[in-house]
Amino acid sequence: MIKEFKALWEGLWTVFKHLFKRPVTLEYPEKRRVLNDAFRGKPSVDGCVGCGICKRVCPSGAIEYRKNDEGKVYFYKFDLKKCIFCGNCAYYCPKGAIKLTKEYELASSDKNDLNLIYKGGTDD
Numbered sequence: 001m002i003k004e005f006k007a008l009w010e011g012l013w014t015v016f017k018h019l020f021k022r023p024v025t026l027e028y029p030e031k032r033r034v035l036n037d038a039f040r041g042k043p044s045v046d047g048c049v050g051c052g053i054c055k056r057v058c059p060s061g062a063i064e065y066r067k068n069d070e071g072k073v074y075f076y077k078f079d080l081k082k083c084i085f086c087g088n089c090a091y092y093c094p095k096g097a098i099k100l101t102k103e104y105e106l107a108s109s110d111k112n113d114l115n116l117i118y119k120g121g122t123d124d
Contacts, residue, residue, distance in 0.1 A: 035102045035104075040085045040086070041100055041101045041102050041104045042100070042101050043078050043083070043090070043098055043099070043116065044098070044099050044100075044101055044116075045076045045078075045098055045118045046118075047097040048073045048076055049073070049095055050065060050072070050073040051094060051095075054089035054092065058088060058089055059084065060083060060084050061082060062078055062080070062081075062082035062084075063077070063078060063079075063089060064076075064079070065077070075118075076118040077117050078115070078116040079114070080115070081111065081115075
């Protein structure tokens with residue numbers, strides 16, 4: 001009898017303790033989280049010179065690029081199925097061509113949507 005009363009009291013105490021606290025969750029998607037400046041989301045590329053540092057420092061091998069005959073990058077691909085959003089590519093890029101945006105809604109029912117392809121110039 002005492003065990004049951006103690007269990008009931010602990011349950012009621014937990015309920016009353018949290019009754020007047022603000023909710024922790026948000027009404028997503030109507031309300032969205034405010035992200036801090038260090039958030040690492042979807043990568044984007046603009047102005048890549050093809051030095052290859054990003055590809056070497058990527059621990060998961062999620063980066064691929066191709067150069068044309070003149071040495072300019074015409075195809076750049078991020079494979080988000082492999083990417084761990086570590087930020088090494090953006091941190092080590094000497095030209096600052098890679099940026100990690102604050103976009104985090106990347107879910108898709110088609111796995112081909114998880115290949116971010118950036119094209120510049122003309123392909124050979």
